[in-house]
Amino acid sequence: MAMKSILDHKIISSRYFFPRPEPIAEPFWVDCGEHSLACWYQKSFADAFTLIHFHGNGEVVADYCDDFALEVQKLGLNCFLAEYRGYGLSEGQPALSGMLDDVPHIIEATGQRLDKLIVFGRSVGSLYALQAINVFPDIAGCIIESGIADLLERIMLRVNPEEIQVSYTELSQAVARDFNHHQKFEMYKKPVLIMHSQYDGLVDVTHGQRLFEWANEPKEIHIFERGDHNSVMYYNYEQYFSLIKQFMKNLER
Structure with missing residues (x-):
């Protein structure tokens, strides 16, 4: 299959994604055409909001089936x-731009109305949560945790354009075409919650601040004083889920 973008080059994928096989009980399969994704779906409430969570690049769904899913259920969601692609039991290979095409399949697989969906993107998952609100601007709410404002900055830390036989300009244009987060937020008018750690050593807090600046009202940002990129939820566990609970209550008004 031809690359959707130079951002799907195997060198970028190998340095940006860290998939691992991990089984889960009762996977919820999402058909994306040439591959299927082994997602997980806990539908406990008939008329509640559904939280769609996109995890980080070194994580898998299995990491969230227990504590995180339990807390979400406690919130009535x-x-x-x-x-x-390529993570857990899923088929295919990870691809930065190519995986944008999977987002509509995931949203539609929930079987829920858009006004009953909340998308949640953590770290690299922010790329796909923002794609969801870009394609489906009627999604009820968007939560970004430890999110990425400038993907080009992140790629340049790991890949030299010459390695993939493109110029910096060509790489920059590819990012701007598929991952213009300023533009994606500009078109979204629903509530947004941004969460980030002040001491995030991987994705600097300025990314979260820029995302907040780009989002439309109503919006909220919370910068945690404890934890880092991979521990912000656990060091702020009670407050973390309290913020999500309040966000959900605001949607219900």
Whole structure:
């Protein structure tokens, strides 16, 4: 299959994604055409909001089936954990731009109305949560945790354009075409919650601040004083889920 974008080059994929096989009980399969994704869906409440969670690049759905899913259920939310190509039990190979095409399949697989969906993107998952609100601007709410404002900055830390036989300009244009987060937020008018750690050593807090600046009202940002990129939820566990609970209550008004 031809690359959707130079961002799907195997060198970028190998340095940006860290998939691992991990079984889960009762996977919820999402058909994306040439591959299927082994997601997980806990639909406990008939008329509740459904939280669709996109995890980080070094994580898998199995990491969230227990504590995270339980807390989401306590909030009275259905929980959909989206998996990526090549992660867990999913088929295919990870691809930055190519995986944008999987997002509509994931959203539609929930079987829920858009006004009953909340998308949640953590770290690299922010790329796909923002794609969801870009394609489906009627989604009820968007939560971004430890999110990425400038993908080009992140790629340049790991890949030299010459390695993939393109210029910096060509790489920059590819990012701007598929991952213009300023533009994606500009078109979205529903509530947004941004969460980030002040001491995130992988994705600097300025990314979260830029995302907040780009989002439309109503919006909220919370910068945690404890934890880092991979521990922000656990170091702020009670407050973390309290913020999600309040966000959900605001949607219900």
